[in-house]
Amino acid sequence: MSNRTTRNCRNIVLMLVAICGNICLPATAFSQSDIGIEFKEKDQIVSTLSLSDLATVAPAVSLKIFEIHEKKERIYKAYSARALFDKIFGKKWGKAEEIVFISTDGYQASIPVTKFLSHDAYFAFAHNDNSPFTMTNVLQNNEVVQLGPLYLIWDNIKSEALLEDGASDMPYQVKSIELTEFATRFPNLSPPTKASTEVQLGFLHFRKHCMACHTINGEGGDKAPELNYPTSVVEYIKPEYLTRWIENPSSIRFNTLMPALAQEIPDRAKVTKEIIAYLQAMSATKRSPKRQDIR
Ligand code: HEC
Numbered sequence: 428m429s430n431r432t433t434r435n436c437r438n439i440v441l442m443l444v445a446i447c448g449n450i451c452l453p454a455t456a457f458s459q460s461d462i463g464i465e466f467k468e469k470d471q472i473v474s475t476l477s478l479s480d481l482a483t484v485a486p487a488v489s490l491k492i493f494e495i496h497e498k499k500e501r502i503y504k505a506y507s508a509r510a511l512f513d514k515i516f517g518k519k520w521g522k523a524e525e526i527v528f529i530s531t532d533g534y535q536a537s538i539p540v541t542k543f544l545s546h547d548a549y550f551a552f553a554h555n556d557n558s559p560f561t562m563t564n565v566l567q568n569n570e571v572v573q574l575g576p577l578y579l580i581w582d583n584i585k586s587e588a589l590l591e592d593g594a595s596d597m598p599y600q601v602k603s604i605e606l607t608e609f610a611t612r613f614p615n616l617s618p619p620t621k622a623s624t625e626v627q628l629g630f631l632h633f634r635k636h637c638m639a640c641h642t643i644n645g646e647g648g649d650k651a652p653e654l655n656y657p658t659s660v661v662e663y664i665k666p667e668y669l670t671r672w673i674e675n676p677s678s679i680r681f682n683t684l685m686p687a688l689a690q691e692i693p694d695r696a697k698v699t700k701e702i703i704a705y706l707q708a709m710s711a712t713k714r715s716p717k718r719q720d721i722r
Pocket residue numbers: 595633636637638639640641650651652654660664669672673680682683684685686688702
């Protein structure tokens with residue numbers, strides 16, 4: 428390569444660096460406080476607040492939790508969920524049925540309001556030591572994930588019930604928080620009303636442990652494949668492999684990002700069986716995902 432070409436190349440590289448210096452910085456380089464977090468009530472936006480706005484709504488606290496994603500204790504800077512909800516939605520939030528959290532990576536956790544009334548939840552916005560707001564997710568093949576803008580955590584160190592819940596109610600990258608009713612928000616996820624108790628229980632487990640990542644008939648999280656429409660997983664995965672997939676996915680697919688059903692769950696084998704019963708019932712209840720978009 429001639430000197431001139433080398434110089435031109437270097438100039439182009441410098442130019443790119445200059446342009447990228449302004450527009451291509453990774454999200455970590457920005458202060459996450461610029462991202463507006465939506466607070467909604469049944470599809471209507473009540474408020475859009477940045478992290479710096481939130482700082483004026485509730486006092487920040489330091490909270491030590493058992494970090495289920497990392498299997499060790501961690502201290503976060505956080506706002507009390509109740510304090511934020513009281514100020515933003517008013518006290519009536521406690522009478523809602525469900526709160527849906529939508530994350531930038533497609534995760535969609537749907538958590539009953541009762542859990543927020545019986546346990547203390549917090550929205551973390553930084554590590555206590557101000558190190559980058561990321562985490563190595565042991566449950567997800569050690570992937571390093573961003574936690575901001577908000578990360579829902581629970582004061583779990585002294586609560587066996589919370590520790591047994593696993594990590595599914597701990598969405599990170601939360602950008603939208605919506606008070607809603609499960610049945611009207613997710614009509615296509617429900618099994619037929621006459622379904623057996625086993626199927627109904629499986630539905631509750633699915634809501635808690637699977638739907639944040641997966642859709643059924645197009646409803647649920649956007650982080651992982653649809654499981655029912657047009658062909659259900661029970662139609663192409665042999666039952667014993669489906670059980671194994673749920674309990675130990677990496678024994679089937681190397682490096683998979685799907686976490687195993689939480690080890691801490693009591694009666695884990697029964698829970699798996701009930702989830703499969705629900706998936707079987709749904710395979711006979713296919714509803715076109717397009718219809719549900721008319722929300
Ligand atoms: C944190 C997100 C997450 C959760 C929670 C989760 N999954 Fe998954 N799941 C994935 C991802 C990602 C894949 C794709 C993995 C791959 O191909 O390696 C997947 C794949 C699957 C597959 C295989 C689909 C196919 O056609 O290959 C099944 C079946 C499945 N999940 C069922 C479940 C069930 C049942 C639950 C609840 C017990 C669940 N998943 C919970 C992320 C998740």
